[in-house]
Amino acid sequence: MxxxxxxxxxxxxxxxxxxxxxxxxxxxxxxxxxxxxxxxATMTFIARQVSKAAAGRILLSDVARVECLSTDRLMHKVVLPARHDAHASKSKRLVLIVPGNPGVPGFYEPFMRRLHELSGQTNEIVGLSHTGHSLPWINGNEAYDLETQVVDKIAYVRKRIEKDPTLSLVLIGHSIGCHIALRLLDHFPTTVEKLVLIQPAVMHIGETPRGRQMMPLFVHHKWVPYLAWPIAQLPTLLKKVLVALFVGPPEFHKAALGMCDHIVVQNCLKMAWHEMQELQEIDHDLVSKHQHKIQFVFSDYDGWCPPHHVELLQRRYTDASHIVVPLPHAFMMAADGSDIMAQHTHKWLGTPMTPPLA
Known part of the structure; x- marks a missing residue:
């Protein structure tokens, strides 16, 4: 009672x-x-605590995608392994994707998967991040310049060659990744079988239309990233909502979510600033010597590789392959962009090379 x-x-x-x-x-x-x-305020506090707890957890899926380098730095990667069965090719070919800026391999994953599918999964395909552009905490939240990105890619390829000296390497660079791919060609000329240079930002990019437009942002690369700091402090759930609003294709939401970090923004802008200052003339002797291995893929109009750059490259390197596709510079963000680019790339990789005339 x-x-x-x-x-x-x-x-x-x-x-x-x-x-x-x-x-x-x-x-x-x-x-x-x-x-x-x-x-x-109460709901926000609870969400922040949940977000912090989630952020503090180290996901096994992320750890499995981290590559340790001889430079004492760590690199995030996406790996699509070759198929191993009685019908698979015995050739040891590594297709290496060198991204643009931002250098987040997740943005290239649909392209990689389509290329992997077209090749019958006979090739290992690896997409490398730029150091500090993905999972920045694995390198202590440091910021790195363009040359560091080149050095780390060289360290990765050297490690793979030491493990398997018979390895055949195909390089697929996008935007500034084409410059890095050419540097890799210079270091490993006998290992590199073919190169695909997609929308190549390889010379005088500070003078291109997009370079001039973006220069004020790059000049202030030291403090502009802190404008992104408030976004980084938002609960993960709210950041996911913002990403869904501003980034169209759902397959890129995870990659975009990783960029909601002022350290990532700092790395992207610092690298871009060095690109503007350091990229002048293309290494003509290198490209001329190996042009039979190279396919240039241009866009109808590209603010980072404008028409006069396209004409110059086509005129200089007549033994290279040249194609023009109706896609924007960020081809992967266009409808069917990854599929279209994978189709062209697969066709080129299956085309026998014509050796240069003696």
Missing amino acids: FERQLRQMSAAAISSALDFIRLSVTDDVRVAFVLGTSIL
């Missing part, structure tokens, strides 16, 4: 309290504002 009376009294007290809150909110807007703010 006593317990039933206690329950009735508790229910009555709760009902009275709710009625008081309802009447207070109805009669006074200020009470409604304070109550709403308190509820919002």
Whole structure:
């Protein structure tokens, strides 16, 4: 009997309290504002604690994608292994994707998977991040320049060759990744079988239309990233909502979510600043010597590789393959962009090379 009376009294007290809150909110807007703010603050605090706990966890899927380099730095990667069965090719060919800027391999994963499918999964395909552009915490949140990205890619390829000296290497560079791919060709000329240079940003990019447009942002690469700091502090759930609003294809949401970090932004802008300063003339002797291995893939119009650059490259390197595709510079973001680019790339990789004339 006593317990039933206690329950009735508790229910009555709760009902009275709710009625008081309802009447207070109805009669006074200020009470409604304070109550709403308190509820919002409480929900935000709880979400932040959950977000911090989630961020503190090291995912096994991420650890499995980290490559240790001889440079004492770590690199994030996406790996599509070759198929091993009685019908698979015995050739040891590594197709290496060198990204543009931002250097996040997740943006290239649909392209990689389509290329992997077209090749019958006979080739290992690896997409490498630029150091600090993906999972920045694995390198202590440091920021790196363009030359560091080149050095780390060389370290990765050298490690693979030491493991298997018979390895055949295909390089697929995109944008500034084409410059890095050419540097790899210079270091490993006998190992590199073919190169695909997609929308190549390889010379005088500070003078291109997009380079001039973006220069004010790159000049202030030291402090601009801190404008992204408030976004980095948002709960993960809210960041996912923002990514879904601003990044169209769902397959890129995870890669874009990783960029909601001011350290990643700092790395992207610092690298871009060095690109503007350091990329002048293309290494003509290198490209001329190996042009029979190279396919240039241009866009109808590309602010990073404008028409006069396209004409110059086509005129200089007549033994190279040249194609033009109706895709934007960020081809992977276009509808069917990854599929179209994978089709062209697969066709070129299956085309026998014509050796240069003696």
